[in-house]
Amino acid sequence: CMRTIAIANQKGGCGKTTTAVNLAAALAQKRQRVLLIDFDPQAHSTLAFGYRPSRLLTTVYHSISNNKIPLSKIILGTDIQTLDLIPSNVLLSGAETELNRMNGKAFILEEKLKNVAGKYDTCIIDCPPWGGVLMLNALVASTEVIVPVQVHYYAMEGLKQLLETIKIIRNNFSPCDVKLLGLLLTFVNESTLFSRQIQKGLKEHFGDLVFNTVIHRAVRLAEAPSAGQSVLTYAAQSRAADEYRALADEVNHEGIFA
Amino acid sequence: CMRTIAIANQKGGCGKTTTAVNLAAALAQKRQRVLLIDFDPQAHSTLAFGYRPSRLLTTVYHSISNNKIPLSKIILGTDIQTLDLIPSNVLLSGAETELNRMNGKAFILEEKLKNVAGKYDTCIIDCPPWGGVLMLNALVASTEVIVPVQVHYYAMEGLKQLLETIKIIRNNFSPCDVKLLGLLLTFVNESTLFSRQIQKGLKEHFGDLVFNTVIHRAVRLAEAPSAGQSVLTYAAQSRAADEYRALADEVNHEGIFA
Numbered sequence: 001c002m003r004t005i006a007i008a009n010q011k012g013g014c015g016k017t018t019t020a021v022n023l024a025a026a027l028a029q030k031r032q033r034v035l036l037i038d039f040d041p042q043a044h045s046t047l048a049f050g051y052r053p054s055r056l057l058t059t060v061y062h063s064i065s066n067n068k069i070p071l072s073k074i075i076l077g078t079d080i081q082t083l084d085l086i087p088s089n090v091l092l093s094g095a096e097t098e099l100n101r102m103n104g105k106a107f108i109l110e111e112k113l114k115n116v117a118g119k120y121d122t123c124i125i126d127c128p129p130w131g132g133v134l135m136l137n138a139l140v141a142s143t144e145v146i147v148p149v150q151v152h153y154y155a156m157e158g159l160k161q162l163l164e165t166i167k168i169i170r171n172n173f174s175p176c177d178v179k180l181l182g183l184l185l186t187f188v189n190e191s192t193l194f195s196r197q198i199q200k201g202l203k204e205h206f207g208d209l210v211f212n213t214v215i216h217r218a219v220r221l222a223e224a225p226s227a228g229q230s231v232l233t234y235a236a237q238s239r240a241a242d243e244y245r246a247l248a249d250e251v252n253h254e255g256i257f258a
Numbered sequence: 259c260m261r262t263i264a265i266a267n268q269k270g271g272c273g274k275t276t277t278a279v280n281l282a283a284a285l286a287q288k289r290q291r292v293l294l295i296d297f298d299p300q301a302h303s304t305l306a307f308g309y310r311p312s313r314l315l316t317t318v319y320h321s322i323s324n325n326k327i328p329l330s331k332i333i334l335g336t337d338i339q340t341l342d343l344i345p346s347n348v349l350l351s352g353a354e355t356e357l358n359r360m361n362g363k364a365f366i367l368e369e370k371l372k373n374v375a376g377k378y379d380t381c382i383i384d385c386p387p388w389g390g391v392l393m394l395n396a397l398v399a400s401t402e403v404i405v406p407v408q409v410h411y412y413a414m415e416g417l418k419q420l421l422e423t424i425k426i427i428r429n430n431f432s433p434c435d436v437k438l439l440g441l442l443l444t445f446v447n448e449s450t451l452f453s454r455q456i457q458k459g460l461k462e463h464f465g466d467l468v469f470n471t472v473i474h475r476a477v478r479l480a481e482a483p484s485a486g487q488s489v490l491t492y493a494a495q496s497r498a499a500d501e502y503r504a505l506a507d508e509v510n511h512e513g514i515f516a
């Protein structure tokens with residue numbers, strides 16, 4: 001049965017897309033069949049695999065809006081054989097208004113996912129930096145959520161709200177039982193005292209919720225999208241690739257005993 | 259007559275809040291009366307001046323929602339005498355839905371601003387990372403917009419759409435004549451070839467639209483919010499403070515000849 005993991009945080013630029021793309025790639029390289037869904041109108045996961053969002057005729061929007069094309073008709077390949085992509089583009093920003101008017105507005109994506117659930121072991125959903133009805137759909141459709149957390153001052157404040165939101169969703173949108181898989185510290189920079197202090201504070205406050213794996217600041221992660229590849233392909237021997245492989249192991253491990 | 263400058267980009271984490279806070283502070287230190295409006299439910303401009311958003315009883319939301327308290331009743335001080343703040347908190351995310359149902363939904367903030375326009379030379383609006391009705395209100399209420407652009411691969415794609423959006427707003431929301439004041443390159447890192455290439459590409463593509471001032475990556479900018487201060491107070495002699503003072507000069511200069 002397909003495990004669906006939302007990569008979510010309303011904070012902008014904390015590493016959601018980078019985590020969605022590279023965790024999906026790492027899991028696929030460990031021989032899982034993985035589906036990555038770009039659920040952000042900015043379409044950065046789509047760009048990260050070399051596609052041009054404005055030139056796509058069918059995207060995830062065409063499935064969840066009134067067109068209701070099945071998701072299976074929108075699937076694109078990537079340079080990793082067992083990793084598929086459902087792309088997005090700017091049309092998806094219209095869904096924020098449209099979905100709000102539909103019956104069962106929180107369950108639209110979950111319903112569409114049934115069309116592909118049999119074909120994949122894991123589905124990864126890249127969420128936009130806005131806590132609206134798109135993020136609601138992603139969380140309701142998911143079994144788990146990973147929250148990338150940039151090691152900066154603003155990290156703490158938004159996290160408490162996000163964890164609260166996840167609880168509220170579990171209580172109000174049965175049978176959704178999305179659970180927090182973990183907090184992933186991103187943009188870690190051991191060289192500044194400031195970064196080490198924030199990292200320590202987050203680990204002390206959130207304890208076991210924080211993944212053992214952290215993602216260090218690495219120029220390879222910023223470069224890889226310009227080559228249309230995940231860092232697992234672009235720089236397979238880099239520390240960044242190692243870290244996303246280690247995260248994939250932790251995610252697999254926690255899946256079994258969760 | 260008050261100049262209103264929106265700091266906008268739907269891309270997350272590209273330096274909107276950091277620019278709103280530090281440009282506002284730099285202008286205020288040059289003896290302008292400046293009003294900074296936090297127009298993001300994440301309330302990071304509010305946090306940056308040491309306030310606790312969840313403890314505030316009145317915020318910008320209370321003005322634009324049905325409560326309609328005048329903006330003048332919501333003003334808070336900062337450590338810079340001529341810099342005032344209109345704070346926000348998470349309640350503002352409700353406005354994204356509420357405003358969409360109002361008549362003249364794009365002009366709500368502009369209307370409220372009239373209540374304070376006589377008291378300030380410049381108003382700076384910090385926008386959220388989402389191109390919805392909040393960002394629409396900010397742009398319609400503004401005379402100019404500054405777009406912070408992180409020097410990364412994803413910068414180009416979203417920019418074209420944003421510049422298009424600004425044109426559409428000018429055409430469809432008269433008498434709004436918001437003009438693009440400039441693109442501000444942020445997180446500039448001269449030490450990597452990748453960063454230098456992206457910076458060069460942006461300057462070649464957008465020419466005069468790019469400010470002469472660029473903001474380099476600087477740990478002081480990440481630290482300052484944890485002290486509840488702008489970098490102009492927290493590290494007055496730092497390169498980051500110099501750069502935001504230089505930006506303020508460019509903004510003042512372009513204002514005269516715009």
Ligand SMILES: Nc1ncnc2c1ncn2[C@@H]1O[C@H](COP(=O)(O)OP(=O)(O)OP(=O)(O)O)[C@@H](O)[C@H]1O
Pocket residue numbers: 011012013014015016017018019040042044127128129186187188215216217218219221222223225268269270271387410411412
């Ligand atoms: N560990 C890292 N080291 C260096 N650069 C990184 C790292 N993680 C992400 N980046 C880069 O930082 C920028 C922001 O990251 P990313 O786009 O993944 O964040 P996001 O949370 O998806 O942003 P948004 O809120 O806009 O969706 C991107 O240009 C990305 O390539």
Ligand SMILES: Nc1ncnc2c1ncn2[C@@H]1O[C@H](COP(=O)(O)OP(=O)(O)OP(=O)(O)O)[C@@H](O)[C@H]1O
Pocket residue numbers: 010011012013129152153154269270271272273274275276277298300302385386387444445446473474475476477479480481483
């Ligand atoms: N030049 C810089 N050097 C170092 N850190 C920076 C710089 N500019 C911003 N930061 C830090 O990077 C993070 C993201 O910046 P900021 O919050 O200003 O972006 P934003 O565009 O407002 O994000 P959002 O899309 O979430 O509103 C913050 O923690 C900020 O303190």
Ligand SMILES: [Mg+2]
Pocket residue numbers: 016017018040044127128
């Ligand atoms: Mg993203």
Ligand SMILES: [Mg+2]
Pocket residue numbers: 274275276298302385386
């Ligand atoms: Mg911000």
